[in-house]
Amino acid sequence: MKTVSFASPWLIFLGQATDDLHAKTGHGLVDWRRENCLAQLRFPGCAADLGIPDMTPAEAAAAGAKSLVIGVAPVGGALRPEWTATLIDAMRAGLDLVSGMHSPLGNVPELAKVAQETGRNLVDIRKPPPGIPAANGEKRSGKRVLMVGTDCALGKKYTALALHREMQKRGMKATFRATGQTGIMISGGGMPMDAVVSDFLSGAAELLSPNNDADHWDVIEGQGSLFHPAYAAVTLGLVHGSQPDVMVLCHQVGRTTIIDYPDYPIPGLNECIRRYEEAAALTNRTSRVIGLSINTSELDEAGRKKVLAEVTRETGLPAVDPIATGVGTLIEAL
Amino acid sequence: MKTVSFASPWLIFLGQATDDLHAKTGHGLVDWRRENCLAQLRFPGCAADLGIPDMTPAEAAAAGAKSLVIGVAPVGGALRPEWTATLIDAMRAGLDLVSGMHSPLGNVPELAKVAQETGRNLVDIRKPPPGIPAANGEKRSGKRVLMVGTDCALGKKYTALALHREMQKRGMKATFRATGQTGIMISGGGMPMDAVVSDFLSGAAELLSPNNDADHWDVIEGQGSLFHPAYAAVTLGLVHGSQPDVMVLCHQVGRTTIIDYPDYPIPGLNECIRRYEEAAALTNRTSRVIGLSINTSELDEAGRKKVLAEVTRETGLPAVDPIATGVGTLIEAL
Numbered sequence: 077m078k079t080v081s082f083a084s085p086w087l088i089f090l091g092q093a094t095d096d097l098h099a100k101t102g103h104g105l106v107d108w109r110r111e112n113c114l115a116q117l118r119f120p121g122c123a124a125d126l127g128i129p130d131m132t133p134a135e136a137a138a139a140g141a142k143s144l145v146i147g148v149a150p151v152g153g154a155l156r157p158e159w160t161a162t163l164i165d166a167m168r169a170g171l172d173l174v175s176g177m178h179s180p181l182g183n184v185p186e187l188a189k190v191a192q193e194t195g196r197n198l199v200d201i202r203k204p205p206p207g208i209p210a211a212n213g214e215k216r217s218g219k220r221v222l223m224v225g226t227d228c229a230l231g232k233k234y235t236a237l238a239l240h241r242e243m244q245k246r247g248m249k250a251t252f253r254a255t256g257q258t259g260i261m262i263s264g265g266g267m268p269m270d271a272v273v274s275d276f277l278s279g280a281a282e283l284l285s286p287n288n289d290a291d292h293w294d295v296i297e298g299q300g301s302l303f304h305p306a307y308a309a310v311t312l313g314l315v316h317g318s319q320p321d322v323m324v325l326c327h328q329v330g331r332t333t334i335i336d337y338p339d340y341p342i343p344g345l346n347e348c349i350r351r352y353e354e355a356a357a358l359t360n361r362t363s364r365v366i367g368l369s370i371n372t373s374e375l376d377e378a379g380r381k382k383v384l385a386e387v388t389r390e391t392g393l394p395a396v397d398p399i400a401t402g403v404g405t406l407i408e409a410l
Numbered sequence: 411m412k413t414v415s416f417a418s419p420w421l422i423f424l425g426q427a428t429d430d431l432h433a434k435t436g437h438g439l440v441d442w443r444r445e446n447c448l449a450q451l452r453f454p455g456c457a458a459d460l461g462i463p464d465m466t467p468a469e470a471a472a473a474g475a476k477s478l479v480i481g482v483a484p485v486g487g488a489l490r491p492e493w494t495a496t497l498i499d500a501m502r503a504g505l506d507l508v509s510g511m512h513s514p515l516g517n518v519p520e521l522a523k524v525a526q527e528t529g530r531n532l533v534d535i536r537k538p539p540p541g542i543p544a545a546n547g548e549k550r551s552g553k554r555v556l557m558v559g560t561d562c563a564l565g566k567k568y569t570a571l572a573l574h575r576e577m578q579k580r581g582m583k584a585t586f587r588a589t590g591q592t593g594i595m596i597s598g599g600g601m602p603m604d605a606v607v608s609d610f611l612s613g614a615a616e617l618l619s620p621n622n623d624a625d626h627w628d629v630i631e632g633q634g635s636l637f638h639p640a641y642a643a644v645t646l647g648l649v650h651g652s653q654p655d656v657m658v659l660c661h662q663v664g665r666t667t668i669i670d671y672p673d674y675p676i677p678g679l680n681e682c683i684r685r686y687e688e689a690a691a692l693t694n695r696t697s698r699v700i701g702l703s704i705n706t707s708e709l710d711e712a713g714r715k716k717v718l719a720e721v722t723r724e725t726g727l728p729a730v731d732p733i734a735t736g737v738g739t740l741i742e743a744l
Contacts, residue, residue: 213639213671270609277608277643305547305650305693309611313643337547340692351688358674359639 081265082174082199083142084112087133087166088126091159092119093148099124101176101258102147108237108262114141117162124148133166143199145174145261154179160186167196176201176257201257204272204280211278211317213359218288221410222320223298224352224365226342227335228307230328231398232298233259235369238398239324240295242407249292253284255314259297269299270310277310281317293410294318298326302351303342304334312355319360323352324406328371329383345391367406368395415599416508416533417476418446421467421500422460425493426453427482433458435510435592436481442571442596448475451496458482467500477533479508479595488513494520501530510535510591535591538606538614545612545651547693552622555744556654557632558686558699560676561669562641564662565732566632567593569703572732573658574629576741583626587618589648593631603633604644611644615651627744630654636685637676638668646689653694657686658740662705663717679725701740702729 086105093099106113106126115131118124126147133144144166150156155177163173163181167190175181181198182188191198221239223232236252236259243250252259254266267284269277285294296318300307325348334340343351349365356363368387372380380400387395394405420439427433440447440460449465452458460481467478478500484490489511497507497515501524509515515532516522525532555573557566570586570593577584586593588600601618603611619628630652634641659682668674677685683699690697702721706714714734721729728739 211640213674270607272608273604274606274608274611274644274647275604275641278640303692306545306612307609308650308692309643309647310608312646313608316639316642340547354685358637358642 082145082172082197084109084264085114085141086112086143086145086174087131087136087141087171088113088116088128088145088147089159089162089166090116090118090122090124090126090148091150091156093122093124096124098150099126099148101149101261102126104258104262105145105147109264112264114139116147117144119158133162133169133171137169137171141171143172143174146177147261149176155181155184160184163187164190167191167194170196172197172199174199174201174261176261201260202268202271204268208272208276208283209279210276211282215360216282216285216287216319217290218285218292218294219290220285220294220296220318220320221322221324222296222315222318223369224311224315224323224325225298225301226303226325226327226345226348227301227331228304229335230326230331231369231371232326235324235326235398235403236295236297237262238403239406242403243293243295246407248407249289251288251292251294253294253296255281255284255297255299266297269314270307272313274309274313277313278317281314285318296320301334302355303340303348305337305340315352315355316359320356320363321360322364322366322410323356324367324369325349325352325365326369326371329375345387349391349393365393366409367393369403369406370395370397372397372400416479416506416531418443418598419448419475420446420477420479420508421465421470421475421505422447422450422462422479422481423493423496424450424452424456424458424460424482425484425490427456427458430458432484433460433482435483435595436460438592438596439479439481442575443598446598448473450481451478467496467503467505471503471505475505477506477508480511481595483510489515489518494518497521498524501525501528504530506531506533508533508535508595510595535594536602536605538602542606542610542617543613544610545616549694550616550619550621550653551624552619552626552628553624554619554628554630554652554654555656555658556630556649556652557703558645558649558657558659559632559635560637560659560661560679560682561635561665562638563669564660564665565703565705566660569658569660569732569737570629570631571596572737573740576737577627577629580741582741583623585622585626585628587628587630589615589618589631589633600631603648604641608643608647611647612651615648619652632660635668636689637674637682639671639674649686649689650693654690654697655694656698656700656744657690658701658703659683659686659699660703660705663709679721683725683727699727700743701727703737703740704729704731706731706734
């Protein structure tokens with residue numbers, strides 16, 4: 077599969093992160109891939125802490141690290157000039173560099189030069205692999221569950237990761253398939269769907285979940301929403317190329333309009349389910365939404381129970397909050 | 411509007427085209443933009459003929475030409491080395507170069523060098539302009555008619571151009587908005603939707619048809635089909651960003667499956683209409699399909715009349731063949 081990939085274990089670079097929110101990529105890595113997180117590298121004054129050992133590039137390399145992963149997201153999403161010396165040290169110590177920034181690592185001439193000298197890889201997570209073909213639309217073996225959303229930024233990645241972890245715990249064959257930069261970093265590979273040239277979107281989704289064993293599940297992180305005026309095309313390309321057998325609809329309680337687009341109402345849950353099933357039918361006629369993942373982070377326990385029961389009454393489908401209740405009910409509904 | 415654009419009139423370059431089919435871009439330019447076609451440039455042995463004067467770059471520049479447009483599509487879609495000397499002559503004579511090839515003009519070092527020396531533009535039609543934003547979803551002034559299709563390659567561009575020409579003939583305010591490389595060449599500007607990074611697809615379509623007079627029509631060339639397993643996402647992004655007031659559904663008689671995808675049936679016409687109206691409703695709630703453009707090129711006149719009458723009976727909407735019957739009926743249905 078021609079998708080982005082990079083080597084573990086990792087030295088996680090936080091630079092001068094001013095708080096833990098700006099280090100959320102680093103925290104995501106520790107939350108979901110603790111076993112790959114060897115150490116963190118913090119500049120003096122860094123206010124974030126991942127709770128793992130502090131190491132220099134040389135110490136991390138000696139302890140087995142293979143990549144330095146930038147785990148901090150500065151405002152503007154650009155590489156900071158004061159990072160360059162440390163990133164060069166890392167390459168000289170034997171580490172590849174991994175970045176989800178918008179600006180490619182190779183655009184910094186010093187980094188490009190040292191990468192060439194040392195033979196280290198500069199891995200830009202947001203850059204799709206070359207040679208993605210147009211989709212062929214052919215049915216693939218194995219099973220696929222895709223996260224879909226009423227909107228962006230409400231828990232699709234978290235739900236997919238929780239489903240994958242629970243499947244592994246139960247001894248099921250499963251692979252998490254990342255479709256966005258943070259998911260790709262967490263899993264060490266995937267496809268940055270939002271950066272793919274539009275003609276090849278569905279083809280990119282096909283590459284991401286190739287043929288597999290009949291009892292293997294690809295757990296595919298979603299992107300955007302069919303009801304989003306800017307990003308619905310990305311969502312549709314992912315739905316078509318993924319050919320999902322089943323989908324989990326993700327929603328945040330109390331959100332009634334698309335985030336940052338107050339003139340765009342989120343349809344009712346049953347209408348969302350109907351529209352996703354209609355869209356998915358093109359490449360998989362029997363595709364169904366089999367449950368809902370509801371972000372109830374703003375509610376207390378009584379409120380959460382009430383909401384989940386209401387959602388189930390409205391849709392006739394199981395509803396979970398992956399953080400509060402776990403995703404066991406969804407797995408049983410597969 | 412930050413879209414592709416280039417100056418007219420044109421010297422149309424045919425090189426050593428072996429027949430008129432390989433010169434179909436040149437023929438499209440002469441068919442639809444005769445007034446911009448000053449001359450053609452043919453190598454000895456060229457078997458194509460656009461029926462316009464033959465000129466050298468120097469003669470064309472002296473007669474007022476502003477751009478040399480590559481009007482030939484060699485197999486593989488790449489620039490040919492034997493063209494380079496002539497393309498350099500054109501730049502030295504004062505002409506910009508315009509290409510719809512996959513490989514950018516600037517990838518040929520000699521062309522890049524002379525363009526820099528002479529200050530001439532190298533215009534790659536397939537390259538989206540920089541800085542396309544995400545869609546904002548805001549309603550724009552003016553009216554928009556978008557071509558949509560049951561499939562690819564069945565007459566969407568031709569229908570849009572015919573509608574635009576008929577509107578102009580009737581004294582209506584109208585602009586043709588190209589979404590693919592040939593359409594962009596014919597109209598001298600537009601947006602190569604299939605080459606836009608997916609996050610910015612709808613934003614690109616918004617740029618293409620900006621605010622305009624209340625009685626002005628943007629006639630927007632379509633792309634792909636909602637029922638195409640590889641390209642539906644391109645179609646959806648174009649539908650959402652275009653916010654069409656009305657749509658014309660284009661179809662080819664006798665085509666029952668998606669071209670090159672025999673496992674993908676084309677739905678019935680009424681189902682296609684319903685799905686396009688459902689998709690368009692996200693950004694324009696009252697968007698409607700108001701007629702059909704049927705490619706009946708494989709039928710005789712009696713067969714054509716019968717088919718158009720059947721389509722109208724089935725859908726309750728006017729149906730035309732833009733080549734055989736003209737598009738007047740569609741304009742009256744706007």
